Amino acid sequence: MATREKRRRVTRPVGGGDDADPVAGFLSWCRRVGLELSPKVAVSRRGTVAGYGMVARESVQPGELLFAVPRAALLSQYTCSISGLLERERGALQSPSGWVPLLLALLHELQAPSSRWSPYFALWPELGRLEHPMFWPQEERRRLLQGTGVPEAVEKDLANIRSEYCSIVLPFMEAHPDLFNPKVRSLELYHQLVALVMAYSFQEPLEEEEDEKEPNPPLMVPAADILNHIANHNANLEYSPNCLRMVATQPILKGHEIFNTYGQMANWQLIHMYGFVEPYPDNTDDTADIQMVTVREAALQGTQTEAERQQLCERWHYLCKLEMVGEEGAFVIGREEVLTGEELAATLKVLCMPAEEFRELKDQDGWDDEREEDSLTITNIPQLKESWRRLLRDSVLLTLQAYATDLKTEQELLGNEEAYAGLSWREQQALQVRYGQKVILHRLLALTGGAGPVAHTRPGQELDSKLPFTDA
Template identity: 55%
Template sequence: MATDAKRAKITLDGKTDAFDPLKIFLSWCDSVNLTLSDKVCLSKDGTVAEYGMLAKEDIEEGHVLFSIPRETLLHQGTTEIKKVLEDGMKSLESGSGWVPLLLALLYEYTSPHSHWKPYLSLWPDFGTLDHPMFWSEEERDKLLKGTGIPEAVKSDLEKLHAEYNDIVLPFMKSHPDLWDPEKHNLELYKRLVAFVMAYSFQEPVDDDDEDDEEKAPSPPMMVPMADMLNHISKHNANLEYTPDCLKMVAVRRIEKGEEVFNTYGQMANWQLLHMYGFSEPFPTNVNDTADVQMSSVYEAAMQVTQSKTDKQLLSDKWKMLGEMEIVGEKGVFIFGQSGSLTYSELYTTLKVLCMSRQEFEEFRENEGWEDDEGDEDDKMEQALNFERLMELKTEWKRLLHAAVRLTLNSYSEDVETDRRLLEDQEALAKLSSRERRALHVRYGQKSILQRLEQLTKPED
């Protein structure tokens, strides 16, 4: 089954004229020394999206598909208003770190003389962006309840509005010769935020630099041509960063006629839909995950706790787990295709919540595990795949099972309803693109949770 289009892109279809946006873009690429291999072409036929990149002939691993000079990248350091942004950098600090790039895009996108106009003209109104942030709240709740996306979008929109009103708008008003709030309004800003979410790249931080101190992520940048490629988890190309340029390189042999795919990283379907506006069809996303809220484990434990004294003990255990930074109010336990991805946090939480009063008092007094016991725990918590989860103590499995049930019950539809819809090709074809993408997200999560539920089911 073909993946829903990541986004619509304007491309060369063999019948172009002098005003074709992509033809103008490709001419611009030549003028800025952005080199495209003769072994690939842009096409709307034979791709998972409306447009994409195809191999015109067999391509060997290591072949450079295209190369982009660093001066051709669009970011706050290359924009025409670089000096203004540098001078105002302190006032442009924000939680996202995106404000300088977004101000640069507001200016360059609306400037008729922008150096990047041939590139930015590929998105005449950003109307093809279809992130859940553009869906109605009712539609998000109906199609995506339980997936975590509605909550993420709500948080995004609150931060976006505050960022625009508190940082961007005052800065634009202080530079009326560059920005006009009537033209550079909140709606355009919102579209550009989605544009950056879906199309920008961040250069990897070199882990070998200096010491192991946590490093701030590099600011996002727009990379012409690289954003023309679609994504799948089993990709065949990867973007490499060098001091002089960025190169898209084949990471395996690509057959003639095969689509060239980049990767955005190991991303679950809910992340792809939230950040990029598309999802991979179930079950093709090998990086798909499902979350169990940490609070759901606590809620499940509290539901089977009877006495007031035991409830207080459970509360004390949860408080200590929070102090140890094992759990958090909005934290989640993440499960992938093979088992727990947050195995250390999960193992510690289950163990502490299932401790007897005496065991917990000793644990609290020792401020953690005894050395010998810790060694044994390390062996278990480092391999909490689905098979190993079956070996957990009965009480632990019962608690996890109850938390998974609470999670499954948080979705609008049960897993079997979604499964039947996914298998009914006629009904599936009648779904809108939003409904179809949401279905793949929901069912991917539910399939992982259902397996976890079955493996932790208490014995009769």
């Protein structure tokens, strides 16, 4: 399948800059602020997956510096022109997201005619055309992404954004009318900037000895945010005291695009946070989630009496106490590994163990540190106890019921180039998310001794066909 665009970009500047050539204006600004671009790279619209990107003018070897961004050129709550005010009001600007100071910095700089970052803004995407699902109509979002976890994540985002804007951001802007003109006092614009920060900002990692501290606030990194993302990236951003350095991690041939990584992101995370996906099977970091409460529901379906249901609930509360499960948590299954192997193994063990064994477990306040089940992997699922496999299988079947269509239907659609090309861009992206998740779930189903696909099959029902997917 051909590689499809990863991000849509447009050339119209946002908040300033009327240069006929935004790239020339940006490169001139880079020279002024000391942002050093290697002569081996170029900012270009040619040779990129979509819009602006960065390509190699000459072949590049691993370890070579592609560009360096001095910390003074970063746009953050500490470098913007109202940094002093934001620092003085830090207590009033605290929020669960931790993003409010940066968002206020962007709101101010976007409408400031003399903002030093105006040439940088000229390469931003047009805010009104961002493709995050938060901007899709609710009905379309639910219809296309049902079962993927994205609609639920977006609804939480929208509620939090509105609350944050109404309780913190708008009162702050109204208290400083000389710094924020009326055109930026808009919930719609705030939504757009949240999406932009979600997609384009960076967060400096904490040092090992600082792991217990609050995460570092997000910041905007000119040049670095031009790079698109793929799982098989060829560059990586490194942090140092004086600057941020983009360094090649693989050989990059002349004319090839330079790709950064946003982290190990599943397709549902990419569409949610960045507004694009990698087509199957390109995203080697793709995952499928089984909600923890779904495993509880599957286990409850196997109970016969009220006493058995009470006993199972007692086991669930015990797992909650151990912090192995939670009402909003998920077991994460990758293509080649179970990313939450310890939690899943503990859950299957506790929910399936004999009553006497569970009483002993509670009496000794947990089990010994050395447990074979800690190493639960994709490959050892067929060797699990039959009761564990049955519970896992029923949990997968319940998870598959959340989707509106089955795997076979979507596989046929993906295999029909004409039909696929007739889908809208959003329909294509959503299909890739659903399909990648279902492939993982059906593989897991097969490993438990089940088969597929039968849409809306209840746990325990007979399945009537073999696993219908390929990696081709």
